[in-house]
Amino acid sequence: MKSMLAAATLAATLAMPALADPDPTDWDAVTAEAEGQTVYWNAWGGSDVINDFIAWIGEQAAEQGVTLEHVKLTDTAEAVSRVLAEKSAGKDDGGGIDLIWINGENFASMKEGGLLFGPWAEALPNRALTDPENTALTADFTVPTEGMESPWGMAQLVFFHDSARLAEPPRSMSTLLAWAQANPGRFTFPQPPDFLGATFLKQALIEFSPDMMALEGPVEDADYEATTAPLWAFMDELTPNLWRQGRAYPQNGARLVQLMADNEIDIGFDFNPNAASNAIANGQLPDTVRSHVHEGGTLGNASFVAIPYNANAKAGAMVVADILLSPEAQARMADPEVWGLGTVLDVASLEPEQLLLFDRIEFGPATLKPEDLGETLPEPHPSWMVKLEEDWTARYGVAQ
Amino acid sequence: MSLLRRAPALTLLVMLGPVFAGLAGTLLPAFGILPALGRVEPGLMPFSELAAWPGLPRAVALSLGTGLGATLLALALTVLICAGWQGTRSFRWLERALSPLLSVPHAAAAFGLAFLIAPSGWIARALAPLLGWERPPDLLILQDPWGLSLTAGLVVKEMPFLLLMTLAALPALRPGQSLATARSLGYGRSAGWLKTVFPRLYPQIRLPVYAVLAFSMSVVDVAMILGPNTPPTLAVQVLRWMNDPDLALRLRGAAGALLQLALTLAALGIWRLGEIAVARMGRAWIETGARGSHDAPVRALAIGAGALSALAILLGLVALGVWSVAAFWGFPAMLPDAFTAKSWMKQGPQLLAPAGDTALIALIATGVALALVLACLEAEHRFGLRPSARALWLLYLPLIVPQIAFLPGLQILALVSGIDGTLAAVIAAHVIFVLPYVFLSLADPYRGWDRRNALVGHALGASAARVFWRLRLPMLLRPVLTAAAVGCAVSVGQFLPTLLLGGGRVQTLTTEAVALASGGARRVIGVTALAQTAAAFLPFALALLVPALVWRNRKGLRHG
Numbered sequence: 036m037k038s039m040l041a042a043a044t045l046a047a048t049l050a051m052p053a054l055a056d057p058d059p060t061d062w063d064a065v066t067a068e069a070e071g072q073t074v075y076w077n078a079w080g081g082s083d084v085i086n087d088f089i090a091w092i093g094e095q096a097a098e099q100g101v102t103l104e105h106v107k108l109t110d111t112a113e114a115v116s117r118v119l120a121e122k123s124a125g126k127d128d129g130g131g132i133d134l135i136w137i138n139g140e141n142f143a144s145m146k147e148g149g150l151l152f153g154p155w156a157e158a159l160p161n162r163a164l165t166d167p168e169n170t171a172l173t174a175d176f177t178v179p180t181e182g183m184e185s186p187w188g189m190a191q192l193v194f195f196h197d198s199a200r201l202a203e204p205p206r207s208m209s210t211l212l213a214w215a216q217a218n219p220g221r222f223t224f225p226q227p228p229d230f231l232g233a234t235f236l237k238q239a240l241i242e243f244s245p246d247m248m249a250l251e252g253p254v255e256d257a258d259y260e261a262t263t264a265p266l267w268a269f270m271d272e273l274t275p276n277l278w279r280q281g282r283a284y285p286q287n288g289a290r291l292v293q294l295m296a297d298n299e300i301d302i303g304f305d306f307n308p309n310a311a312s313n314a315i316a317n318g319q320l321p322d323t324v325r326s327h328v329h330e331g332g333t334l335g336n337a338s339f340v341a342i343p344y345n346a347n348a349k350a351g352a353m354v355v356a357d358i359l360l361s362p363e364a365q366a367r368m369a370d371p372e373v374w375g376l377g378t379v380l381d382v383a384s385l386e387p388e389q390l391l392l393f394d395r396i397e398f399g400p401a402t403l404k405p406e407d408l409g410e411t412l413p414e415p416h417p418s419w420m421v422k423l424e425e426d427w428t429a430r431y432g433v434a435q
Numbered sequence: 436m437s438l439l440r441r442a443p444a445l446t447l448l449v450m451l452g453p454v455f456a457g458l459a460g461t462l463l464p465a466f467g468i469l470p471a472l473g474r475v476e477p478g479l480m481p482f483s484e485l486a487a488w489p490g491l492p493r494a495v496a497l498s499l500g501t502g503l504g505a506t507l508l509a510l511a512l513t514v515l516i517c518a519g520w521q522g523t524r525s526f527r528w529l530e531r532a533l534s535p536l537l538s539v540p541h542a543a544a545a546f547g548l549a550f551l552i553a554p555s556g557w558i559a560r561a562l563a564p565l566l567g568w569e570r571p572p573d574l575l576i577l578q579d580p581w582g583l584s585l586t587a588g589l590v591v592k593e594m595p596f597l598l599l600m601t602l603a604a605l606p607a608l609r610p611g612q613s614l615a616t617a618r619s620l621g622y623g624r625s626a627g628w629l630k631t632v633f634p635r636l637y638p639q640i641r642l643p644v645y646a647v648l649a650f651s652m653s654v655v656d657v658a659m660i661l662g663p664n665t666p667p668t669l670a671v672q673v674l675r676w677m678n679d680p681d682l683a684l685r686l687r688g689a690a691g692a693l694l695q696l697a698l699t700l701a702a703l704g705i706w707r708l709g710e711i712a713v714a715r716m717g718r719a720w721i722e723t724g725a726r727g728s729h730d731a732p733v734r735a736l737a738i739g740a741g742a743l744s745a746l747a748i749l750l751g752l753v754a755l756g757v758w759s760v761a762a763f764w765g766f767p768a769m770l771p772d773a774f775t776a777k778s779w780m781k782q783g784p785q786l787l788a789p790a791g792d793t794a795l796i797a798l799i800a801t802g803v804a805l806a807l808v809l810a811c812l813e814a815e816h817r818f819g820l821r822p823s824a825r826a827l828w829l830l831y832l833p834l835i836v837p838q839i840a841f842l843p844g845l846q847i848l849a850l851v852s853g854i855d856g857t858l859a860a861v862i863a864a865h866v867i868f869v870l871p872y873v874f875l876s877l878a879d880p881y882r883g884w885d886r887r888n889a890l891v892g893h894a895l896g897a898s899a900a901r902v903f904w905r906l907r908l909p910m911l912l913r914p915v916l917t918a919a920a921v922g923c924a925v926s927v928g929q930f931l932p933t934l935l936l937g938g939g940r941v942q943t944l945t946t947e948a949v950a951l952a953s954g955g956a957r958r959v960i961g962v963t964a965l966a967q968t969a970a971a972f973l974p975f976a977l978a979l980l981v982p983a984l985v986w987r988n989r990k991g992l993r994h995g
Contacts, residue, residue, distance in 0.1 A: 107942070112678035113934070113939070116677060119682055120471075120846055120847055124847050126850055148472065220573035282580060283663065298569075298767075299573075317956075428490070
């Protein structure tokens with residue numbers, strides 16, 4: 036009897052947090068619960084442009100009674116580590132992280148590990164402003180999002196060059212190789228597993244891959260050797276012609292911008308189509324820098340936010356995620372003066388006064404018009420990225 | 436009274452308890468146990484995976500090579516500078532120039548140095564017009580595969596530390612008298628110093644040297660900025676695994692952390708063997724009676740290298756300052772196209788809150804450490820306790836066990852106990868690292884205080900407590916403040932403990948600086964690194980200023 040009672044109490048205690056979780060379909064209850072909550076948003080803190088935007092989101096959240104604290108990370112994985120450490124320690128509620136700016140690889144890993152709260156994202160009021168048919172929002176690196184994360188920005192791989200030094204940039208991986216062979220030491224990419232560096236590998240894989248379909252499924256189901264053989268042939272030729280002969284790599288995209296500014300390289304790239312315009316506005320790059328894309332299209336994906344399973348302020352986190360989707364926030368984010376990340380909203384279906392917010396945006400000289408951005412290529416399954424990173428590291432990352 | 440008697444034991448518990456608890460927390464995942472991932476079967480998988488990582492031999496060699504190389508160079512420079520110049524005016528100048536450099540945080544010094552020596556840095560920019568460079572040369576200077584720039588960065592930062600440790604130990608050895616005797620027998624200045632002073636000095640600075648060796652091998656922030664990355668040093672790679680999106684890699688990371696610990700112990704063993712060999716050779720050299728009277732080149736080299744180190748850090752700081760106010764600044768311009776306060780206006784207000792927390796944490800952690808150290812030293816004095824050599828070793832343990840080996844385990848512990856993410860947890864973690872430094876700075880002046888003052892006090896009827904509060908503490912104001920300043924500087928510089936135990940919720944200038952540095956924007960790095968340096972430097976300035984003000988009418992006390 037005693038043990039049964041204990042078991043019942045235990046079951047009740049275990050069920051408690053689940054019962055107390057806010058229901059996103061009852062939005063009024065969510066906003067009521069969110070009032071007075073403090074949301075710790077763990078987001079990469081390496082860009083002051085983005086940090087400023089997040090601070091502005093914090094001001095909007097304050098109007099709804101939610102205090103937003105930006106926890107600046109050097110790497111999103113720090114937040115994943117932390118949720119994992121909390122789970123290890125049995126801290127299944129009242130966790131330290133309420134919202135994470137997450138990428139496809141970490142999302143797949145956290146979703147698989149049962150570290151996420153949800154589904155909640157598709158019930159957000161402002162989610163209705165997006166295009167339900169947009170596959171970039173329903174799948175993250177081909178992994179179905181299933182309402183476990185909410186989109187807030189569209190990114191696309193865009194290259195940039197200094198038109199004063201390089202009049203006509205190469206517009207495909209094969210012409211890039213020919214150009215690098217003629218101009219050794221003037222191109223590089225961030226070292227995988229950096230996100231942007233891995234993106235460069237994937238872009239090259241897609242441009243050379245004979246079988247696009249294979250990339251949509253897990254790497255185990257594909258003929259990996261045959262699919263990646265052209266990529267490694269390309270990398271073998273490219274690597275000795277890289278900056279520092281491929282014996283050192285910049286750590287991330289921001290260092291790539293710095294290398295451009297220092298005249299160490301002639302071509303850079305970023306996942307934010309506005310990176311070059313931003314850098315010009317901040318005095319980091321000369322105003323002769325221009326953007327370009329590759330002819331067959333470039334990789335694109337959405338940025339998401341997710342809520343850990345043990346978050347302390349789930350309701351507040353949902354309110355912040357909803358603010359991120361508001362036309363005001365989306366238009367501000369898309370403004371190159373502020374940040375310049377693409378909107379996830381279906382602009383064509385917006386109300387006229389909402390549309391006006393977007394029409395007002397002036398694009399910088401180094402920002403391509405939406406029609407010049409070309410086709411957006413879908414991301415391969417995340418297992419490809421993992422395998423490519425491993426292989427690249429074994430081939431080039433540790434061999435001196 | 437009984438509380439005071441227990442002070443040494445309490446101090447060791449506060450300092451070492453977390454280290455051992457954290458190590459235990461690393462041990463489990465290294466042997467395959469991580470319940471949160473559903474791994475409960477113990478096994479050696481993480482180690483076999485670690486062994487299979489293709490970069491392992493190089494990463495291990497790099498850690499050993501840069502650690503041993505940097506320590507050897509820093510020690511050799513320190514010794515040669517002291518041998519050739521101690522007691523001269525140039526020596527005092529160098530001493531004054533180097534002491535403040537101790538407070539420059541490692542990351543800030545590394546950023547500054549990186550901008551000086553990079554192919555697009557200041558040195559290359561100065562040479563560009565002479566050599567006709569319009570583009571920076573494609574040279575692998577930073578992040579070179581041999582870790583040379585990493586070693587250089589560690590040498591310039593560790594040499595001031597060893598020099599100050601040496602200066603603290605020297606007076607008790609009365610080097611002036613030994614040197615005078617040696618010189619009257621015809622020995623050259625450097626040779627005489629090396630033969631008569633150094634053999635007695637080395638045992639005094641052995642533990643600081645070991646701490647430098649252990650630190651150099653496991654440092655993360657400097658290695659990320661200056662070190663190679665194909666592959667990086669073992670410590671950096673361990674951190675990468677700990678931070679990988681693939682959660683299973685944490686097991687490999689834990690195994691790597693244990694390897695790092697073993698590697699540190701191995702390096703200490705190698706160093707110990709080296710000590711024995713050098714002692715043998717040194718004895719033989721002393722016995723030859725060679726006078727070594729022509730030491731001008733050695734002396735010039737030593738002072739030159741010392742000045743160069745000081746200059747490198749100072750110029751690096753200037754470079755950071757210029758970047759923080761730079762508008763567009765391209766290669767090969769020596770100065771930016773224009774100056775702007777934009778970066779400061781933007782970052783400054785955001786740094787205020789972290790600056791407040793930094794100060795609060797540093798003050799409390801230093802206060803706790805100072806109280807414990809004073810209690811230990813006073814207990815030593817009152818009860819005639821003699822600290823054994825082993826006790827000194829224990830004191831150095833937190834400085835020798837690599838942070839990466841025990842902090843992740845400690846984080847889990849804090850989570851279980853529910854104190855993670857609080858200021859208290861961060862402060863407790865800082866105390867672990869602040870305590871040894873405070874003890875080392877304060878022990879000698881405290882023990883060196885003239886006991887006759889106490890006798891006079893007692894004779895006049897003062898209790899032991901009254902003697903402590905009214906005589907000893909005021910008379911030792913300057914060394915106590917200096918120790919506090921060292922403690923604050925150590926606290927300000929802590930990155931991993933703040934990050935892991937603060938859970939991102941406790942933000943200090945250092946965590947802000949490193950987070951922003953990940954974006955690589957030099958202007959922002961300039962602002963935050965300077966703010967961080969200022970935070971570490973301010974206590975030193977106060978430690979100089981306060982005694983001068985308080986004792987403005989007590990000439991003999993102003994200089995402690």
